[in-house]
Amino acid sequence: MAEKTVKQRVDFNELKSGGFIKQTQKDLFTVRLKVPGGRITPEKMLKIAEVAKKYSRMGYCHLSFRQSVEIVGVHIDDFDTVVKELATVGQKVASCGPRVRVPTACGGCEYNPNGIMDTQTKAVEVDEKFFGTPCHHKFKMGFSGCPIDCTRTREMDLGFQGVVYPVWGKDLCNGCTLCAKACLEGAIVSDKEGRPVFDESKCVYCGDCIRACPTDAWKDKKKGWLVRVGGKHGRHPREANEVLNFLPDNKVNDFIAATLKWYKENGKTKERVGTSIDRVGLDKFKKEVASAFAQS
Amino acid sequence: MGEDEKVIPDDKIDLRGVLCPINFVKTKLKLEMLDTGQILEIILDDGEPIRSVPRSVKEEGHKIIKVENIDGAYRLLIRKA
Secondary structure: OOOHHHHHHOOHHHOOOOOOOEEOOOOOOEEEEEOOHHHHOOOHHHHHHHHHHHHHHOOOEEOOOOOEEEEEEEHHHHHHHHHHHHOOOOOOEEEOEEOOOOOOOOOOOOOOOOOOOOOHHHHHHHHHHHHEEEEOOOOOEEEEEEOOOOOOOOHHOOOEEEEEEEEEEEOOOOOOOHHHHHHHOOOOEEOOOEEEEEEEOOOOOOHHHHHHHOHHHHHHEEEEEEEOOOOOOOOOOOEEEEEEEEEEEEHHHHHHHHHHHHHHOOOOOEEEEHHHHHOOOOHHHHHHHHHHHOOO | OHHOOOOOOOOOEOOOOOOHHHHHHHHHHHHHOOOOEEEEEEEEOOOHHHHHHHHHHOOOOOEEEEEEEEEEEEEEEEEOO
């Protein structure tokens, strides 16, 4: 009976992806707003502030751990108005429950000197394509522009981290040793003439050598994404498995689609993809998903 | 780097003991006082300074023409862009 009353009060089409989270207080919900990659315009911030001031019955917002703005304490009767008012600046509601969530991302390669891949563009693109896709459990994705991995892609169901492959040419090298100084991994050691000796087994593909080199003797041969799958946090954290390196930027969407398909077929209800991998084996995932994307 | 051995810097600054990113900011301010093509000598500590400052200088478009190890610190010559 209660459901019938609620139906008259709320447009359920607005709720299909969740994003309205029940609170302990009767009839109050937290409205989670979509902020892909955590980047938000001042225009949207002002509108959110205005809406929150009007409709939060508790008088505050919360910045979620996954970069969303949440308006806390919104009464169920105000849902439609809140959604409409936010829509005037294009601000959408995010999701909760067993589906693809809004992707997170680091600040962005436009202004961060470490940035290798464009996480912000990718987060928006991936959000548009995959947001709300139903899954066995929640499905979280994140993008880090470089191996510092601010987005913690090891905790993502599917994480992408920027990498760059360095190559050195002896003609331009003047033996200054700055690359060996710049390399934090010990992958580059200078010989007697100051020239680099490169040990790829230690390289994390961060590109510090390329950025440090004053003569452009170090160059990037290719850039791409290191792909991690099966990570999660929560009660039983699981570190993601690295399944592919140097995935080209234009293959990210295909990789996500293939992973979601595999998860749908191999996973069980209420099981995160990392648990599915533990149950059926990482090799199965690699063989059925990752191998098709491996470059020769 | 033989051709640069006898380069005489137009200005110099000793940044030993100066932390990041103040060492870079001081380098930048010194470079602003110079004309294009002039040379600045800086001395940097090992560790974080030698890792960070050269790369920031490069990002600003200047050219590092010499790097020299002097008793655990580094002497760099920078040609202003």
